[in-house]
Amino acid sequence: MDRLDRLADDSIYLIREAYRRFERVALLWSMGKDSTVLLELSRRAFFGQIPFPVIHIDTGFKFQEIYDFRERLANQWQLDLVVARNSDSTSPDKDKFSCCHSRKTLALKKTVEERCLNGLLLGIRRDEHGIRAKERYFSPRDSSFAWDYCDQPLELWNQVSSTCDDDAHVRVHPLLNWSEQDVWAYVVREEIPFCSLYLSQEGKRYRSIGCACCCTPVSSTASTAPDILQELESTAVAEREGRAQDKESAYIMQKLRALGYM
Numbered sequence: 183m184d185r186l187d188r189l190a191d192d193s194i195y196l197i198r199e200a201y202r203r204f205e206r207v208a209l210l211w212s213m214g215k216d217s218t219v220l221l222e223l224s225r226r227a228f229f230g231q232i233p234f235p236v237i238h239i240d241t242g243f244k245f246q247e248i249y250d251f252r253e254r255l256a257n258q259w260q261l262d263l264v265v266a267r268n269s270d271s272t273s274p275d276k277d278k279f280s281c282c283h284s285r286k287t288l289a290l291k292k293t294v295e296e297r298c299l300n301g302l303l304l305g306i307r308r309d310e311h312g313i314r315a316k317e318r319y320f321s322p323r324d325s326s327f328a329w330d331y332c333d334q335p336l337e338l339w340n341q342v343s344s345t346c347d348d349d350a351h352v353r354v355h356p357l358l359n360w361s362e363q364d365v366w367a368y369v370v371r372e373e374i375p376f377c378s379l380y381l382s383q384e385g386k387r388y389r390s391i392g393c394a395c396c397c398t399p400v401s402s403t404a405s406t407a408p409d410i411l412q413e414l415e416s417t418a419v420a421e422r423e424g425r426a427q428d429k430e431s432a433y434i435m436q437k438l439r440a441l442g443y444m
Contacts (some may be wrong), residue, residue, distance in 0.1 A: 194227045222372065238265050310341065370407045
């Protein structure tokens with residue numbers, strides 16, 4: 183068993199544990215590489231058919247390629263897709279912090295409350311951002327949707343805690359131990375579909391995708407998934423280098439995540 187096999191097996195165990203422990207669970211899908219790998223692992227965990235809703239928090243500012251990919255894969259994999267929006271939202275031109283909070287966090291909060299969800303599967307990784315390194319595999323949010331990063335549950339010897347208040351929820355992070363290279367290696371090995379924005383066009387591609395107004399491409403000639411994997415072996419560019427930097431600082435990201443941001 184190689185590293186990818188061990189990572190996949192551990193992730194599938196966590197996905198099945200979440201489904202067993204929580205009465206109402208859902209998976210958050212951004213159409214990015216990480217959450218799409220999480221989708222594929224969830225399909226493997228349940229023999230090809232995901233038995234819970236898949237939620238896309240739609241800010242209204244995504245790339246058209248993201249929407250096209252969403253519709254194609256949702257139909258191909260027969261997903262129970264839920265598109266969540268917050269109609270009362272701030273414009274990104276005014277304040278990106280408030281925009282992220284209103285269009286993402288509050289939209290998710292509304293969906294969690296409407297569907298009475300007590301478990302959420304997310305495709306975040308520890309190596310992606312320093313603030314996410316503080317997360318646990320099973321990470322509780324309180325009744326106000328807040329994350330107390332100073333009081334995280336202990337996870338020793340692969341023992342995870344899933345307790346939370348009746349009006350709160352737990353976020354489950356099956357990819358927490360994966361790296362960006364692990365994700366792309368798994369995409370290559372398992373031939374997992376991914377959004378075309380990750381591929382080079384006219385000498386540039388996106389390392390991390392989200393809202394079009396908050397993402398810029400980086401220089402790259404990688405036109406296939408194996409090319410991307412090879413490029414990652416030598417690049418010194420950070421994965422989220424192309425994201426809006428006024429939102430990516432450790433202070434702002436921690437503040438956003440404390441309020442419930444993904």
